[in-house]
Amino acid sequence: METTTQAGSPAQPRAPLSKERVLSAAVALADEGGVDALSMRKIAQALGVVPMALYKHVANKNELLDGMIDVLVGEIDPPAGNTDWKTAIRRRVLSARRMLLRHTWATEVIESRMKARATPTPAVMEYLDSMIGIFRAGGFSVDLVHHAMHVMGSRLLGFSQELFEDSSGREPDPDAMPPEEMAARFPHITELAMAVAHDPDSVVGSGCDDQFEFEFALDLTLDGLERLLRRN
Amino acid sequence: METTTQAGSPAQPRAPLSKERVLSAAVALADEGGVDALSMRKIAQALGVVPMALYKHVANKNELLDGMIDVLVGEIDPPAGNTDWKTAIRRRVLSARRMLLRHTWATEVIESRMKARATPTPAVMEYLDSMIGIFRAGGFSVDLVHHAMHVMGSRLLGFSQELFEDSSGREPDPDAMPPEEMAARFPHITELAMAVAHDPDSVVGSGCDDQFEFEFALDLTLDGLERLLRRN
DNA sequence: ACCTGAACACCGTTCAAGT
DNA sequence: ACCTGAACACCGTTCAAGT
Numbered sequence: 001m002e003t004t005t006q007a008g009s010p011a012q013p014r015a016p017l018s019k020e021r022v023l024s025a026a027v028a029l030a031d032e033g034g035v036d037a038l039s040m041r042k043i044a045q046a047l048g049v050v051p052m053a054l055y056k057h058v059a060n061k062n063e064l065l066d067g068m069i070d071v072l073v074g075e076i077d078p079p080a081g082n083t084d085w086k087t088a089i090r091r092r093v094l095s096a097r098r099m100l101l102r103h104t105w106a107t108e109v110i111e112s113r114m115k116a117r118a119t120p121t122p123a124v125m126e127y128l129d130s131m132i133g134i135f136r137a138g139g140f141s142v143d144l145v146h147h148a149m150h151v152m153g154s155r156l157l158g159f160s161q162e163l164f165e166d167s168s169g170r171e172p173d174p175d176a177m178p179p180e181e182m183a184a185r186f187p188h189i190t191e192l193a194m195a196v197a198h199d200p201d202s203v204v205g206s207g208c209d210d211q212f213e214f215e216f217a218l219d220l221t222l223d224g225l226e227r228l229l230r231r232n
Numbered sequence: 233m234e235t236t237t238q239a240g241s242p243a244q245p246r247a248p249l250s251k252e253r254v255l256s257a258a259v260a261l262a263d264e265g266g267v268d269a270l271s272m273r274k275i276a277q278a279l280g281v282v283p284m285a286l287y288k289h290v291a292n293k294n295e296l297l298d299g300m301i302d303v304l305v306g307e308i309d310p311p312a313g314n315t316d317w318k319t320a321i322r323r324r325v326l327s328a329r330r331m332l333l334r335h336t337w338a339t340e341v342i343e344s345r346m347k348a349r350a351t352p353t354p355a356v357m358e359y360l361d362s363m364i365g366i367f368r369a370g371g372f373s374v375d376l377v378h379h380a381m382h383v384m385g386s387r388l389l390g391f392s393q394e395l396f397e398d399s400s401g402r403e404p405d406p407d408a409m410p411p412e413e414m415a416a417r418f419p420h421i422t423e424l425a426m427a428v429a430h431d432p433d434s435v436v437g438s439g440c441d442d443q444f445e446f447e448f449a450l451d452l453t454l455d456g457l458e459r460l461l462r463r464n
Numbered sequence: 465a466c467c468t469g470a471a472c473a474c475c476g477t478t479c480a481a482g483t
Numbered sequence: 484a485c486c487t488g489a490a491c492a493c494c495g496t497t498c499a500a501g502t
Contacts, residue, residue: 132420
C-alpha cells in the first residue's frame, strides 16, 4: 500500500548487486524451477533489476553457468586429513554426491559446460587437483592415478545416474504400457523389478535404494583400484 | 536457374514426409550442428516443409527427441550369441560407445530425456532388457544383476566422460592461465599432464588415449563383478 | 561515463483463417 | 477435412538513445 521508503524499515530494494548476488540468485532459481526454466530475464526479475544490469557482472549466459558451477563446487567438503586415501576419496566423492542431489540440475550444467570449455573453471581444477593429491599421497604412481581419475570420472563430479529413478512427479505417460505387455516384452526388467518390489529392505515406493547402489558401485571401483595398487 | 520440374530428373521435392524422414533429418542436423542448434524450424527447412507440417508426425519437440534416441539405440549391435556373458556385455557396451562417439550430442539428450520421462522409450527398454538377459544367462542372480546394472549405469548407454578431452576447436579462453601459474596452483594436474605428454605411447596432441581409458575402466568393473559372481 | 529501453533475430506452439 | 500463415509468449544479446 506504501510505495515510498518507510522510516522504520528502509525497504532496501537496492542492495548493490554483485557477481555473488547474481550467482546465488541464479542457483536459487535453478533449484526451484530447473535450469531449462532459468533465463537472464527471470534472474533480473528476481533481483528487482532490469535484465541488462546483469551483463555488468557476467559477460553472458555461459559465464553465468560457469559461475554457478563454481558455487556448487564450493559446497563440496574439503578433503579430510588424518586418513588413508581410500576413506578420504570416499568421503569427498560422497560429499560431491550430496551436493549433486541438492542441485538436481548440476550434472546437466557441469557436463555441458565441461564439453564446451577448453579448460574447466579454476574452482573445478582445484577440486580435481586435490583429488589427485589424495591418490598421490596414498602411494599411487602418476600412471595409476591417471587411470584412477578416468575410472572415477563419472562419479567424481558424477551422476547419480539412476536408470529407474522415483518416477512420481514426472510427466505421466498418457499411453503407458499395460503391465502384462511389459512382462511379455521385457521379461528380465520385470523379473528384476518384481524382486526389488518384494524386497522388504528396499525403500517403499521408490524401488531402488539409490544410496546403497551408489556406494556399492563406488566400493567395487575402489577395491579394484586397491588391488592394482598392491600389485604395484 | 530452372525452377520448374525437369523431365529427366523429376526433382521429387515432395517425398511424402514420414516420422522416419523427420527423425533422420533431425539426427543428421544434430550430428552437424549439435542439439542446441536443433530447432523445429530448421528441421522443417531442411525437409523443404513448413514448420507446422512436422507436428503431424511428432506431437512436440520432446517426442521428437525421444524418437531420435530410438534411432540411436537402433544403431547398437544386437547381442552376440555363442559367447560368455563377459565378452557379450563387453562387445555390446563398446558398440554403444561407438554409437555415442558418432553422435556427440547423444549422451546429453539421453540423460535429459531419461530424467524427464517416467519410463524410457520401448527401444531403450528393449536394449536394457537384453543386457539384463545376458547377465542372467551368465548365471547372475537377480540381486547381483540388479547391482551390476547400477554399476554399469554410466557406461551402458554411457558417457565417454573424458575430463580432459581434446580441446582443439573449442571456445578458446581469452584469459587462459599462464603455464607457470597452472603448475603452481595445480601441481598434481600438471604432474599428471606432463607424464601423459611425455609418454611416447600416448596419442600425439590429444593427450589421453580415450579408448584405452574407457576399456581400462570397463574391465576393472567387469573383473570386480566376476569376483563377486565366483564368491556367489 | 554510465545506464537502459527498444529492437533484433531467434524459439516452440496455438489457433484461426484459408482451401 | 486438411493444411498453414500469422500470431503469441517467450529467449539472449546488441545498440543507440537517453541521462
